[in-house]
Amino acid sequence: MANLVAPQPGPEGFPRAVALPPDKLEAAHRELVERFGPGRVLTDFRDRMAYAYDATGEKYPPDAVVFPLSTEDVADAVRIAARHGLPVIARGGGTNISGGTIPVTGGLCLAMNRMDRILAIDTENHTATVQPGLRNLALQEALRPHGFFFAPDPSSHRVSTVGGNAGENAGGPHCLKYGVTVNHVLGLTVVLADGEVVRLGGPEQDRPGYDLVSLLVGSEGTLGVITELVVRILPLPPVVRTLLAIFDDLEVAMQTVSDIIAARVVPATMELLDRGTIEVVERYARAGYPEDAEAVLLIEVDGPEESVADELARVEAVCRRNGVRELRVAKTEAEREALWLGRRAAYGAAGRLSAHVWTQDVTVPRDRLVEMLRTVQAIGRKYGIRLINVAHAGDGNLHPLVAYDPQDADEIRRMKAADQEILAACVALGGSISGEHGIGIDKLPNLELQLGPDLLGLMWSVRQAFDPALRLNPGKAVAAPRRNV
Amino acid sequence: MANLVAPQPGPEGFPRAVALPPDKLEAAHRELVERFGPGRVLTDFRDRMAYAYDATGEKYPPDAVVFPLSTEDVADAVRIAARHGLPVIARGGGTNISGGTIPVTGGLCLAMNRMDRILAIDTENHTATVQPGLRNLALQEALRPHGFFFAPDPSSHRVSTVGGNAGENAGGPHCLKYGVTVNHVLGLTVVLADGEVVRLGGPEQDRPGYDLVSLLVGSEGTLGVITELVVRILPLPPVVRTLLAIFDDLEVAMQTVSDIIAARVVPATMELLDRGTIEVVERYARAGYPEDAEAVLLIEVDGPEESVADELARVEAVCRRNGVRELRVAKTEAEREALWLGRRAAYGAAGRLSAHVWTQDVTVPRDRLVEMLRTVQAIGRKYGIRLINVAHAGDGNLHPLVAYDPQDADEIRRMKAADQEILAACVALGGSISGEHGIGIDKLPNLELQLGPDLLGLMWSVRQAFDPALRLNPGKAVAAPRRNV
Numbered sequence: 001m002a003n004l005v006a007p008q009p010g011p012e013g014f015p016r017a018v019a020l021p022p023d024k025l026e027a028a029h030r031e032l033v034e035r036f037g038p039g040r041v042l043t044d045f046r047d048r049m050a051y052a053y054d055a056t057g058e059k060y061p062p063d064a065v066v067f068p069l070s071t072e073d074v075a076d077a078v079r080i081a082a083r084h085g086l087p088v089i090a091r092g093g094g095t096n097i098s099g100g101t102i103p104v105t106g107g108l109c110l111a112m113n114r115m116d117r118i119l120a121i122d123t124e125n126h127t128a129t130v131q132p133g134l135r136n137l138a139l140q141e142a143l144r145p146h147g148f149f150f151a152p153d154p155s156s157h158r159v160s161t162v163g164g165n166a167g168e169n170a171g172g173p174h175c176l177k178y179g180v181t182v183n184h185v186l187g188l189t190v191v192l193a194d195g196e197v198v199r200l201g202g203p204e205q206d207r208p209g210y211d212l213v214s215l216l217v218g219s220e221g222t223l224g225v226i227t228e229l230v231v232r233i234l235p236l237p238p239v240v241r242t243l244l245a246i247f248d249d250l251e252v253a254m255q256t257v258s259d260i261i262a263a264r265v266v267p268a269t270m271e272l273l274d275r276g277t278i279e280v281v282e283r284y285a286r287a288g289y290p291e292d293a294e295a296v297l298l299i300e301v302d303g304p305e306e307s308v309a310d311e312l313a314r315v316e317a318v319c320r321r322n323g324v325r326e327l328r329v330a331k332t333e334a335e336r337e338a339l340w341l342g343r344r345a346a347y348g349a350a351g352r353l354s355a356h357v358w359t360q361d362v363t364v365p366r367d368r369l370v371e372m373l374r375t376v377q378a379i380g381r382k383y384g385i386r387l388i389n390v391a392h393a394g395d396g397n398l399h400p401l402v403a404y405d406p407q408d409a410d411e412i413r414r415m416k417a418a419d420q421e422i423l424a425a426c427v428a429l430g431g432s433i434s435g436e437h438g439i440g441i442d443k444l445p446n447l448e449l450q451l452g453p454d455l456l457g458l459m460w461s462v463r464q465a466f467d468p469a470l471r472l473n474p475g476k477a478v479a480a481p482r483r484n485v
Numbered sequence: 486m487a488n489l490v491a492p493q494p495g496p497e498g499f500p501r502a503v504a505l506p507p508d509k510l511e512a513a514h515r516e517l518v519e520r521f522g523p524g525r526v527l528t529d530f531r532d533r534m535a536y537a538y539d540a541t542g543e544k545y546p547p548d549a550v551v552f553p554l555s556t557e558d559v560a561d562a563v564r565i566a567a568r569h570g571l572p573v574i575a576r577g578g579g580t581n582i583s584g585g586t587i588p589v590t591g592g593l594c595l596a597m598n599r600m601d602r603i604l605a606i607d608t609e610n611h612t613a614t615v616q617p618g619l620r621n622l623a624l625q626e627a628l629r630p631h632g633f634f635f636a637p638d639p640s641s642h643r644v645s646t647v648g649g650n651a652g653e654n655a656g657g658p659h660c661l662k663y664g665v666t667v668n669h670v671l672g673l674t675v676v677l678a679d680g681e682v683v684r685l686g687g688p689e690q691d692r693p694g695y696d697l698v699s700l701l702v703g704s705e706g707t708l709g710v711i712t713e714l715v716v717r718i719l720p721l722p723p724v725v726r727t728l729l730a731i732f733d734d735l736e737v738a739m740q741t742v743s744d745i746i747a748a749r750v751v752p753a754t755m756e757l758l759d760r761g762t763i764e765v766v767e768r769y770a771r772a773g774y775p776e777d778a779e780a781v782l783l784i785e786v787d788g789p790e791e792s793v794a795d796e797l798a799r800v801e802a803v804c805r806r807n808g809v810r811e812l813r814v815a816k817t818e819a820e821r822e823a824l825w826l827g828r829r830a831a832y833g834a835a836g837r838l839s840a841h842v843w844t845q846d847v848t849v850p851r852d853r854l855v856e857m858l859r860t861v862q863a864i865g866r867k868y869g870i871r872l873i874n875v876a877h878a879g880d881g882n883l884h885p886l887v888a889y890d891p892q893d894a895d896e897i898r899r900m901k902a903a904d905q906e907i908l909a910a911c912v913a914l915g916g917s918i919s920g921e922h923g924i925g926i927d928k929l930p931n932l933e934l935q936l937g938p939d940l941l942g943l944m945w946s947v948r949q950a951f952d953p954a955l956r957l958n959p960g961k962a963v964a965a966p967r968r969n970v
Contacts, residue, residue: 124743124852147749169696182696183668198940203850207703208919208928208935209944209963211654211667214699218692235749258609264632264720306791365688367609434693443693450693455683458951459694465950466943478694 020084020106025063028084032064032108035076040067051109054094054101055156056442057356062089062109069114071189071197071227078225079195081108087471088193090221092133092164095156097359098440100168100220104475110225112163118142119228127186127203128233132163132226139231148233151178154436155347163226169218171436173269173343176394177302178234180436182217187230190216190223193467203230215462220438220477223466237302240268241312242336244328245297245319246290250274252322253295254370257393259318260299261366265311271298271343272393274373277350277401278342280388284349287342293325297393298343346390346401353386353403358415360422364431366396375425376400383414397435423449439477453481505569505591510548513569517549517593520561525552536594539579539586540641541927542841547574547594554599556674556682556712563710564680566593572956573678575706577618577649580641582844583925585653585705589960595710597648603627604713612671612688613718617648617711633718636663639921640832648711654703656921658754658828661879662787663719665921667702672715675701675708678952688715700947705923705962708951722787725753726797727821730782730804731775731811735759738780739855742878744803745784746851750796756783756828757878759858762835762886763827765873769834772827778810782878783828831875831886838871838888843900845907849916851881860910861885868899882920908934924962938966 020028029043042048042065052061063086068074081088087107094101103109112133120129123146130139136157139150152165153172160170166188171180178184187201201213216223247253257270273281273296278289289296297319301311312329319327330336350357364372373389376398380387386403400422404411423433423446433450434443448456459478463470505513514528527533527550537546548571553559566573572592579586588594600616603624607613608631615624621642624635637650638657645655651673656665663669672686686698701708732738742755758766758781763774774781782804786796797814804812815821835842849857858874861883865872871888885907889896908918908931918935919928933941944963948955 124747125850126746182699192939192943196939198937198943200940202915202917208917208924209932209941210708210947211699211703212940212944212947214667214696215947218696223695238749261611262609264723304792304795306795307789310789310791365610430687432687432693439693447694452683454677454681455685455697456694458677458683459697461950462695462697462700462947465946 020063020086024084028080028086029064031080031084032066032077035080036066036073041065051091051111052103054099055097056099056102056440058099058102058104058441060102060104060106062103063106065109065111067111067114071191074110074191074225074227075195075197077108077110078191078193082194082469082471087474088225089473090163090167090225092161092167093135093156093159095160096164096168096438096440098168098434098438098442100438100440100473100476102441104441107471107474112161115227116161121146121148121233123148125203126233127230129228129230130162131228132161132166134162136160136162136165143233144236147236149236150231150233151175151184152181155344162229162231166217166226166229167220168438169436171392171395171397173271173392175436176270176392177266177268182214184232185213185217185229186232188213188216188226189228191225191227193224193469193472201230218438220440221473222463222477223472225472237268239305239308240300240302240336241308242330242339243299243312243315244289244339245299245324246293246326246328247295247297248293248325250295250373251370253297254373254393256297256319256322256324258367259322260315261394263314263318265301265314267299267311267315267394268302269298269300270392270394272296272391273298273343273346274377274389276388277346277390280349280353281342281345284352285341285345287345288338289342290326296342298339343390346388350388350401350403354405356404356406358402358404359437360400360402360419361397361435361437362422362426362431362433363395363397363435364426364429366394368429368431369393369396369398372398372426372429372431376422379418379421379425383418385411385415385418392435395435396431399435441475444476444479447479448481456481505548505571509569513565513571514549516565516569517551517562520565521551521558526550536576536596537588539584540582541584541587541925543584543587543589543926545587545589545591547588548591550594550596552596552599556676559595559676559710559712560680560682562593562595563676563678567679567956572959573710574958575648575652575710577646577652578620578641578644580645581649581653581923581925583653583919583923583927585923585925585958585961587926589926592956592959597646600712601646606631606633606718608633610688611718612715614713614715615647616713617646617651619647621645621647621650628718629721632721634721635716636660636669636719637666640829647714647716651702651711651714652705653923654921656877656880656882658756658877660921661755661877662751662753667699669717670698670702670714671717673698673701673711674713676710676712678709678954678957686715703923705925706958707948707962708957710957722753724790724793725785725787725821726793727815727824728784728797728800729774729813729824730784730809731778731813732780732782733778733810735780735858736855737807738782739858739878741782741804741807741809743852744807745800746879748799748803750786750799752784752796752800752879753787754783754785755877755879757781757876758783758828758831759862759874761873762831762875765834765838766827766830769837770826770830772830773823774827775811781827783824828875831873835873835886835888839890841889841891843887843889844922845885845887845904846882846920846922847907847911847916847918848880848882848920849911849914851879853914853916854878854881854883857883857911857914857916861907864903864906864910868903870896870900870903877920880920881916884920926960929961929964932964933966941966
């Protein structure tokens, strides 16, 4: 729970944040302004505060903000930061909810938003080459006239950037069928901790030597700063059909998810909303979901017309065999949008319940999802917290949304206890404490619970190999194992 | 060209192979026999020679061979090797053709073939858990009754193992549609250089912390020894249709490959054979390919019946529009096998041309494949070597097959020169000097040509992070950059 966990950079092997003495900070600012001009450097405290937080909630201002326009800019900024002993934090849309872009130890924030160009769209080889600050939705909009799309579709796609999607290895509803971001990044240009520029991978499937592309994706800027990406693009499916299946029983809804996959259909999405979510969504967004349903599944199938018709028929047959209360198939794009409204409104509707919403992100094997969901509901009741659940059910990826009042110390205490129980239950079910939102500062204290000290130590040694001085995004992604400190 | 390049472990940062003095070797053998029993240790020179080579041709005997049955066996063997200063080389089927399993510095060979069990087939979650010594074909045969398959299908699938496929990040004809091995490995159990056991990844899509699974896949046993794999399994496509397209013009054949992909069809395979290959194949295997054709494409589409029919029609339309000479669509499984016969016979038929065959493995962007193929043909003529070409055309992955006489020093010299020109041409076209056969000892001297010293240095530091003493499969996969030595 990021907004509750104070970052503790010391114990994990990072130099504790020490503000630079004013004269040294002044010298760093001066060198940055000399190199980039005053228009591309922020040094004023109030300006820097705008880069102190992301969607997670914590606030730690950077010592300076630079807006690079090119790989060379980034390399120079990294070198200047090194000379002045400043950590380096690359930042895209700042939409992540694990604290991956919060400058917990201060440092130089590289605001990548102006590096937002599409350098090439290669429909022949099914790739696009883009700068990291390009927004996910802007890429989708540029690809659509060519008949292509970029598969990762995090809910933040209007704001989040392709570089940020790669940094956090973002998912989204469609990753059930298409996989997460790492499956769609083919090549990277990266500025390393010492300012060296390397190109990793490329349009080919095979990567000679070690697969550093996959290592960089999801590393939250701790191994290098991504300055260019070659991503896989996919032909838009000719046909998309969307269906809402309404169930009187949560177990039956989840069994239906499994039965659909057992029937050899891999829908593009299978989103599940539990009763609490339906009630809240209906109260605030009026999507037309029946408030007394125990669960709804939002299922989308896509592909060529013939196979979509066949798959939709098989999905409907499985739902009926399992005793679905009602099936609604969208006949128009407007109807499709209406069906999605409830799912999309969940986060906002939860926000109406209290001042803040905390989104947890856990994944369990698909056949344990009901158990996990029941456990989360029970934990919520036990601690008396307001908790609703949405899930990328096909992936076993559950997002409990917790509405809370940050002024209520007792509620915070109960939330923290509930959160820790949720993570422990997830690990006990063979799950992963991070589904698609990354580790950041939020999951870092629990990473050893997930990985154990040996594996964490191995990751730590990889980090040290890339960044011996530990200046790239300190306090995120991977920590030193406690037993070795 | 592995059988021509003498391994030079010294300059790349590895301890040069020094045979253990007889008394020390004796002590190592004694400890291995004590732990594993005489039936699971080979120490006799003639026995060890059977593990001195792989399909590449070089021969360097290991100091001992052990047959582990479990992760614990591997961990103990690795610890014993460490105590006696022996390198460790894990070996599966020994089918690789880049020298990845040749003990060039001696050491302890871990023959993984007896770790060949299927531990679980989970049709619910679409995963299988297997030991690394399981043969690829044995896995396919076990999956078929469940209606599933494992996508990587290297030509060596009858002999090569799943662990070896992962170690080399193997491809195969079907990786056009399904991706290479790294896309199908979800979790690994790995014994590290010091004998520690770690579990990486698992059935979930997201991997908290760094993605070490993808890093291990393709690392040729240099970062750890894989002792268990969780792999993705896919539902068998209900329908497979196979088509042979015969062309009078190589450029037209390759344009057809691009046009098919531009027509939004992603066939399961698009294999190309050039005229030289067709002639050789017909002379020795009589697959019924017309000997005067300039190229044939072997195209397979798979999926649900409705979409396959549609895709096949679109493939045929593109071929006709491009002026294909003849289309042959298999109507029965026997006809399908007959069409594949020519492709499968290429390597064997090339073997009839001379005593040995060397297979090169280069990948270029798909739209440069014709250029690459013409260049290779011209290089072959320039040096007067016998060279035929098969390609996974959809991937831009080209396999020049060179038939040669290992006794003919002049031919060897010309081959070496031709090979170096082929690799340089590949890099110049923006390609990769290894498509799917790995780096091993064969490509190691040219890896810096591909990656440059900075990137190679980065990979080297990752290797050192995993294995500071450089005892895991020395002389393979990644070398120290020369400029740093």
